[in-house]
Amino acid sequence: MLRRAYLSVIRRKTKTTILFLFLLIISTLVLSTISIKNATKKSMEVARKSLATEVTLSMDMSKLRDSFKNEDNASMSDKKEMMENMHDKMSNNSPKMSDVNKLKKSKYVVDVKYSFSVNASEEDFELYSTDSDDNNENSFMGGPMPMNRNNSLEVEAINTFKLLDEYQNKTITLESGEAFDEDDKDAVIISYELATTNDLKVGDTITVKDTSDKSHKLTIKGIYQNSETKGFNTSYNKIYINASTAESFMTEDEYNDGNYILKSAVFYLDDPENSNKFISESKNIITDLEDRNLTLDIDTRTYEQMTSSIQNVAKLSTVILVIVIIAAIVVISLITINSLKDRNYELGVLLGLGEKKIKIVSQFIAEIALLATISFVCAIFSSKLISQKLADTIITSQQQTEEKMVMGPGMDRGNGIKAMTNVNEIKNVDVNVSTKDIGYLFIVGYGIIIISNIVPSVKIINSDPKDILSRKE
């Protein structure tokens, strides 16, 4: 049977060449799409592992609104009482330091960010005054500044300065000095304007008073610059201090055994896949999470934005793979059926000589499998040449489509792109044909051959040698 298959392949040169070229195209496409698919999967995996997923513990504002609606506010004697009630509710429903301390012990948490505000006032330095600004760049519509936030000192505490949102999204940049971390006790980072007003530099000290009039000496570790266009909302008198330093500013009531209110609490997880596990674990640790209207939200936007292009490439390569497989099955079936018509006489002769039908089916499959094996080997080289180019082409076309969608008709191009620039989107995939991909090609390829030989095989099994040979006679 193998001898006949071999002879048929090498003697029927034209048909063999045509079939071989077809199989080479098919196997190159199959291997390329498999490689692209696996490469995008790998890139997404790398991206996934490189990004710590953020889970934010915050107030569930929609639930809070509902609870306000449900209460009979009319019964409250005046507006002040209503405001006090709202303040109490907000306080009770805010994330607390004690919550963070419980949740940060989870094995899924690799880092945590929390910040809060403390009340303090300047003691040995002056605040930067926008009224004295000769450029008048902070004036509001040419008139006096309403509710100017720069009239008092703002003190924001954060456990690690580098995790500060404004620093991460480059709203502020360090003009000199460096960021503080959790261990930098009494360190402070002040604004460039505050430093200039008081002729301060890194290493100098400033003194602030807490609400109990207690003085705290802080060493300037860094000076920041507001990099955004300065405006009404820009805070020049804001200083950042270490969280543990800030705790010493609190009164006993404010500290409340570590249950003080946080402005925000974000947990960075080791793997996005563990997000839901972390949330369920957290609900077991803080059992009154829902009663307190607190919510844990997963932020996978960064991961999704980073991988959006290659996710589409992965989807498109799957579609191409499916189309190629279906087309291959149909075309190989037709080629084999057509070849069977040509070789009907040979079929009749072999059956007439007493050959078993199953062996004839095996011969036909062996012939195509022999050619397929050679084409698979050649496809390893050809797909190495085209897969990277194919992937680049798909990614480029995906990005063009996305750009059009982001900008929309009539939208300014600059604005559209700006929305995407905060994230480093993966714009290329390094496609390498791996041993695993080759393995898949052989499995898929032989699968295609077996499936495409089903119809011709049924035809062979139903053949009658006498009918075939008598037609020939």
Next chain:
Amino acid sequence: MDKIKVTNVSHYYQDGVKKKRVLKDINVEFETGKFYAILGESGSGKTTMLSLISGLDTYQEGEITFNDKTVKEIGLNNYRLKYVNIIFQSYNLIPYMTAIENVIIMMDIMKLKYKNKKERALKILNSLGIDNDTASRTVLKLSGGEQQRVAIARSLVGDVPFIMADEPTGNLDEDTEEKIISIFKDLVKKGKGVIVVTHSKKVAQNADVVLNIKGGDIK
């Protein structure tokens, strides 16, 4: 001595809604060591007769036995493989193979364990007048007579007791016809049973037994 026995065999073809009988109550015996010629006009049923006794087709009524075992018991495929070989008017060789390869594939089909199949094939081909050079050419490049000898060589590799042929000399010139008849007679001398369906008077003259089929009956 091996024997094929045909007992009360009738055979029908479906012709539209009608059932047409092509053979009726045939009773005949074929033995090895004899040369049989089956004669008859076109449509007389002689090729049908050969199809049934060679196991290419299944008989509908009666019984065909090989050494007292029915062909149905033996199995048509097995019967064709072990006990009979058929030679056709159009030779029925695999066109893209050489003469040697056509002979070797028969050895493969019959699972014959020869140490050197090529040598064995050449020996048979040489004995039928095909030289090594001719044997190495693809069969489409051979003359009709050469192709028929390759077909005979193929039928001889398995050393089956009966060789059956349908119009083996129909496409051949007189000289080649004589050579083929001579080969058949040699085979008979070697103990084979040769059954030939033919129109040729020359073949009939050389046969030991001549069977005339007329209207589906042996006269």
